[in-house]
Amino acid sequence: MIIIHNGEETEVEEGITLQKFLRQTGYRRVMVKVNGVQITASQFSSTELKEGDEILAKRISGGG
Amino acid sequence: MSNQNISRYVRQEIFRGIGKAGQEKLKSARVAIVELSAIGTAVANNLARAGVGYIRLIDGDYVDITELQRQSLFTEEDAREERVKAVVMQEYLRKVNSDVTVDIHIASLDSGNVDSLFEDIDLVIDATDSMETRLLINEACHALKKPWIYGGALASSGMTMTFLPGHDKPCFKCFLGDEEYVPGEQPTCATEGVLCSTTSMIASLQCAEALKILTGSKDLRKDLLSFDLWDNSFDTFVIDKDPDCPVCGKKEYRYYGKISGAHTVSMCGKDSMQIIPSHEGEVDFARYADKLQHQGTVKYTQYTLDFDDGDVQIKLFKTGRAIIKHVSDEQRARAVYAEYIGL
Ligand SMILES: [Zn+2]
Numbered sequence: 001m002i003i004i005h006n007g008e009e010t011e012v013e014e015g016i017t018l019q020k021f022l023r024q025t026g027y028r029r030v031m032v033k034v035n036g037v038q039i040t041a042s043q044f045s046s047t048e049l050k051e052g053d054e055i056l057a058k059r060i061s062g063g064g
Numbered sequence: 065m066s067n068q069n070i071s072r073y074v075r076q077e078i079f080r081g082i083g084k085a086g087q088e089k090l091k092s093a094r095v096a097i098v099e100l101s102a103i104g105t106a107v108a109n110n111l112a113r114a115g116v117g118y119i120r121l122i123d124g125d126y127v128d129i130t131e132l133q134r135q136s137l138f139t140e141e142d143a144r145e146e147r148v149k150a151v152v153m154q155e156y157l158r159k160v161n162s163d164v165t166v167d168i169h170i171a172s173l174d175s176g177n178v179d180s181l182f183e184d185i186d187l188v189i190d191a192t193d194s195m196e197t198r199l200l201i202n203e204a205c206h207a208l209k210k211p212w213i214y215g216g217a218l219a220s221s222g223m224t225m226t227f228l229p230g231h232d233k234p235c236f237k238c239f240l241g242d243e244e245y246v247p248g249e250q251p252t253c254a255t256e257g258v259l260c261s262t263t264s265m266i267a268s269l270q271c272a273e274a275l276k277i278l279t280g281s282k283d284l285r286k287d288l289l290s291f292d293l294w295d296n297s298f299d300t301f302v303i304d305k306d307p308d309c310p311v312c313g314k315k316e317y318r319y320y321g322k323i324s325g326a327h328t329v330s331m332c333g334k335d336s337m338q339i340i341p342s343h344e345g346e347v348d349f350a351r352y353a354d355k356l357q358h359q360g361t362v363k364y365t366q367y368t369l370d371f372d373d374g375d376v377q378i379k380l381f382k383t384g385r386a387i388i389k390h391v392s393d394e395q396r397a398r399a400v401y402a403e404y405i406g407l
Contacts, residue, residue, distance in 0.1 A: 007295065028249055029241055031223075031290060031301045038301055041241055056299060058290040060240060061216030061223040063253040064101030064193035064263075 001051040012049065019044035022057065029060045073115050086279035087115060091163070093278040094118040096185045098173050098201060100125070100149040102134035102260065103215050104191030106267030107274075109137055112157040112164045114275060119157070120167045122181055123150045124385060126368065128334060134260035146379065148367045170367060171383055172329070172340065173197055175322050178204045187277055188212035189270055193253060194329070195245050196319065202236040203320035205229070206312055213273050215266040219256045220294035222266040225303065226273045226284050234305040235312040239288065242310070244318070254334075261293050328394045336389045337397035339405075344383035352380065356404065376400055 002009050005025070012021055018039060022030060032039045033056040039047055049055070076082045082090075093116050097104050100123040111119055127135075127142040127149055142152050150168035157166045169181060173192070178200060182188060188210055190201050198214065205212040209229035214236055216223050227235055269289065276284050287300035310316040329338045349364040356362045360373030369380040377389035378400065386405055388397040 028243075031239070031288065031299075033299070033301075040304075041239075056297075058221065058223070058292075058299065058301075059218070059250075061218045061221060061290075062193065062195045062198070062250045063216055063218040063258055064099055064103050064191050 001049075003049055003052065004054040006055070006057060016049050017045055018047035018049060018055075021049060021055070025057070027057055027059065031058045031060065032056065076114065081281060081283070082275065082279055086275075089279050090115045090275070091117045094120070094184060094186045095189060095274065095278070096120040096122060096181060096187075097189045097191055098197065099123050099192045100135075100153055101191045101193055102131070102136075102258070102263035103217060103267045103270070104189070105135045105137050105149075105153060106264055107189050107191055107271055108153055108157060109160070110267065110271040111274060112161045112166070114271070115161065115163060116274075116278065117163070118165045118167065120169065120181065120185065121150045121153055122169045122171070122173050123153075124171045124338075124381060125149050125331070126379065126387075127152060134258065134263050136260070136264075146368075146370070151367060170381060171344070171385065172338070173200060174340070175200060175319055176344075178320065179208070182208050182210055185210060187274055189274065190214050191267075191270075195250060198236065199240075199245060200319040202227070203311055203317040206235055206315075207317065207320055211277055213270045213277075215270045217258055217262040217266050218251060218253060220259055220262055221290070221292040222262050223288060223290045224266055224269045224273075225288040226277070226286075228277075228284070232305060233312070234303045235309060237311040238306040238309045239301075239303050259293065265291070265293065328397055330392065330394075331387065334387075334389075335392060336387050337391050337394060339386050339388065339397060339401040341384045344385065347380065347382055347384050349380075349382075352405070359404075371404065376404065378404055380405060 001014050003012055035054050073087050077084050077087050095116050097108050126146040127138045129143040137156055150170050154166045154168045182204055188205055190198055192198055201212055211228045214225045288303050289300050291298045307313050327340050331338055349369045352369055353362045353364055356371050360371055362371050371378040379387040386401055388400045391397045
């Protein structure tokens, strides 16, 4: 299925959880909204992604 | 026409958020800036011009040519002579605003010096590029009940949040997650680059919040602000206090209050390693120069001693801390330090 990750269409497996998607994409320590709704880290594993979901993922910035 | 009766701060004094009363508060305010990075130099400049009465600059680094792209106040000459950033900034800020006391501390913030550097301060500005230093700031500010303003920048994206003391207030660790931070896990400015626009933006956001805190404004930003200047995105995230947070929930500090032994830190973007001895003291440069002069070129100033034998390059600071250049391996850096300086 296709989801929109930070504005770009991305192919992912059907029914993938947010946690698995973030891990596959290489995120660690990230702030996330799905379809505009903020999802906290404790909800990542129980959040299943659906076709067309818009994922906004922002890495916690470390640089100075 | 004489302007002697017009305050240099008139544009702030007529601004509704500050006023004459607010300006007086700024005059007696004390701020510490952790690191003179691109963010730190911009914040220092902004706050000194705004009339913040006391500014403490904490930075142990020297100016490098690759930093001029974004660290606005340094010059080619500063980079060529590898001048100590804190000293250059102090000289500059004194010229900008002689009302302001600029105190410098030429060292990295660590668990051994954080109490003395923060306890007489009203507000801490995070301008570090080290996540471990930021975690130390978070813990120290929680323990010492000081407000601090987080600012991070990478490539075209940045994040900032204002943290206040108080039982019901979240801390940085509340959203960073339970997993312990491992050095090297995050991309850095050296691997992904960074724009001056990004760091200036973060600095401006932090300074506006700083002025609000120091003048007692109630209009502080509560959320985590995140932006990307290349993707044209601006987002806020609500951060709730995590009751199980190891820092603000349980006071289980991992950095604050811990004695660190001699340690090695890689320097963001500098192809160098920094060695910090477990006991810092006052190094006698003349004695070291005498000892090292048969092995290579030595030159020293009031603040640093440089040694170069064509292969090994060392910059030694007064406290015994040293930067070993063109080394990315920790063991090699420690070996060089042990051989030439002595551990
Ligand atoms: Zn917390």
